[in-house]
Amino acid sequence: MVGIQYLDTVPAQNPLQHPSANISPGPVNAVTFSSSGGTYVLTGSSDRAIHLSRAVPNNTNSPTVVETTTPIQKYEAHGYSVLRHRQQGTTTRRWTGHNSRVEAVQFAGDGDSVVVTGSADTTINIWDTRSSSYKPIQTLTEATDTVSTLHMHMGTYSIASGSYDGHARIYDVRMGKTTVDVLAHPVTSVRCSSDGNALLASTLDGYIRLLDRMDGKLLNAFGGEKGGKGHSYRNSELRVRSVFAMGDAVVLSGSEEGTAGAAAFAWDVVKGEVIAAVPVGEKVKAVSCVAWNEGVGDWAAGCSDGAVRVYG
């Protein structure tokens, strides 16, 4: 069992929503906090732009858009992933090798020396950032459908991947083993717990499952409850990401538009109950991605209307 420290802190109900976070015209597909302190939010959206915004609400209400660069990390509908230097805004490396669009990108390895990309051509390519080789270090071809999500867990030296073929695969580099978990439904998000013992996988059947990485047993399943009165978690069509939050005590996930609009959900990991359902607005079709900033305790939700809402 995963030792999870249960915290009773509920995600803030008063969202510090940035009024002008509505910067990208297209839906936001990826959101992440900057590693140092989480003062910046990096968002990738469908308009092929990556926006770096200040996340911490300081004295001014309007966040300063620090830098807006043209496509960086995820460049969809093109068969290559581009890594851009964030400060200079120049492309530092460009790898070409995917025959279809790249769905997921993760840094991996010791000192981010490796970039792992999952693509709609059913492969996972592992690229070396330290050499100028144009070939990937390795190509993983086990998936039979689009590799939609990747998560790198450095503690166990493993790469978790989810594919639309309904399998979650964890490549353990150290052990030389691949564990395949059949989830029977297209996997839209995988996430390893911080201790590496559990795998959080979102599937299109409207559930987020927590699997034991040791033997593949189901530890808990989130979603599927008939909320009735308010928002209920829904995920049947769109790629919705889920993350651990609050030191693996809470599962955060976006959701599709339900009966009462889209919302972001939070579950208690152990109990499996919905702690909170945060509606993001009326006209938002879905909350496609969420990010948790451990250091500050903020979390951000990228929405399909192009807004990133940061809650403290």
Place this chain on the structure above:
Amino acid sequence: MALKRTRAALEADLQAEQSPYAFYGTPLPPLDDDVRDDGSFVPIWKQEVRDEHGSKRLHGAFTGGFSAGYFNSVGSKEGWTPSTFVSSRQNRAKKAEQKRPEDFMDANDLREQEESRQLQTADEFAGFGSTELDATRRAGLMDILKTGGETMGVKLLKKMGWSEGQGIGPKVRRKANLGESSAPGGDAEETYLFAPENPPMVAFIRKTDRKGLGFEGESRLESHNALQPTRDVDESDSFFGGRLAIQGKAQPPKPKESRRGGLGVGPLNDTGSDDEDPYSLGPQISYNKTIGGDKKKKKKLKPEPTIASANPLLNSKPVFISKKVAAARGAGGFRKCRDGRLPLDGFILADGIMGLSISEKKYDPPVIPEGWKPAKEILSEKRDQSKYVSTADAAKASTLNPTSRAALLGEDQLPGKSIFDYMTPEAREKIVKLTGNANLPPALGEKAPKGYELPESQKRKDLWDLVPKLDKQIAAQALARAVSGWMPYQEDEKKRARYQTFLQISAGTRSTLPERVEGSSTDEWVIEMQEFSRAAEVFKPMSGVMASRFTSSSTAPKIVSDAPDSAESGLSRPAEKPDDPAVAAAKIGMFGPMTRSTISFYPSRLLCKRFNVKPPENVQLDPGERPGAPSTEPGTRFQSAGFQAETGPKQLVSQDVMNQLLIDSLGYLPTADGLDPSASGPVNAPPPVVVEPERNDALEAERPGDAVFKAIFGSDDEDE
């Protein structure tokens, strides 16, 4: 006055006067200023011999002399030098120029050559001058215009063995004609091959007078009286002959032209011909004056030269038949053709026909006995010719049709009808269009007569035959695709339903006839079904290898960004396929060993290095050639896609175990402890083979007992 002049004075005087003997006119200038021309004595020491170029070239006794060669023509003092020929690989000798005879000629030779050349025509023209071609000159003015030489035809004939004066054709075997003077006896019987006689050409003589055709009286006179005396001259010079004959050769002597008596014909007008009888009186009629032997008797008596052609076919009876007999026989068969041959067998000369008609005895038809009456009466008088009607006209005029005719004749009514009676008007239109014949009988569209109707089952069978055959498998595939959500004719619900029915029928799941649109004809129905068949061929999913190469993303979840565009495509329903046990387990929430499988992963060494981990054992063991290692080549990744993943979960648990598990999970044995991952043996990575270089099992194993050796190599008893 000194009488004696000095020589110098004399010479000076001569030089001045130049030509002392020219008393009138202007003397020609001297040929040579230095030389006196008066024939006076010149001492030898003053004499010089020079050539035409003015150089002193005294060669010796005659014009040549012993040094002639060297000074005149040849290359060296010694005479002719042999020409040298040197050729090497680097320095190729040039091809010697073509030497002409002129190159070896000196001036004299060249001059002689010049003198010998004469300008002349290439061919002699017959009309001028020479008489050597007299034999061929008979055509007057024509000769001037044509060359007297041989024509090409003559040349060709000569090459073929013909010579002048001969006839053309195969050689003829006959006796030698030695002339009349030859002795009739002796070797007259011997025959030889002779060239055929030269037959005379037909001369077309232009008629310039107004006499009747064939009238020869005047010309006879002319030829006998006026022309005859000059005949020799005439023959020698045809230029004035007055007759333009086509042929340039001598006019053939008219062989049998009988001299008819005319005025003034007497012995003085003898033409030298022996055939003539100048003393014959009266008009010479063309009958034989002597019975049994006329003037030609001489010739005839001596046997007629046997015409024996080299061709045996022509070798026909050389029998003498007198003219009379020949006339009596009327055959004229022995008359020769113009080329001197007998007519072909079965043919007679046209001349002979005349005699035939005259002399042939004619037989009257048999006399009909009196009182004979023919048995049949002639009815032709009774028939009225004007009322004759041909059969075709009569048939046209008749208003009867076959049915009424049959009724008239009392025949049974045939059941058969015209095909048009059964045709629909549309079918008739089709035939009209095809044949272009609008005059077809009307289509009645009758039903088949009683007793000939098709049974219902037959009808249905015929309809079934109209249904296009579609491969069962293809139909099933197309149907499966339709189930999975895509199907043609989305815009037409009914048509889609019909398409589906058709597929079901083709796949064998339905046995009724395909539906048809209400009010449509069978043709339209068949056409639609054919269209369905084609559509099924086109829209059937990829099968086999191809299908496994591609993965469908139709069931893939959409990214948020895709949502606004493709919100409603309500057909995305995954195809129902037999569930993998693992998938089935996952669907009922039985996560655990059923859904878990482990396969080997061979991270590359570089990846391990980047991850800062020690490479796993399987990589360490055989880093170069890992069995089934995923290739790092981006281009090959599709090759293994779809194969590796399938091996994992499928072999994980068999169907039986799965069923067992399900039963267990339903209550009896809620725990699935019996199945730990280690039980699913085949999936687990094989234990790595450990090679220990320090140890060799084969050598260091314990020595087996003696019994083993005995069993293998035989018993000890044999050794004794």
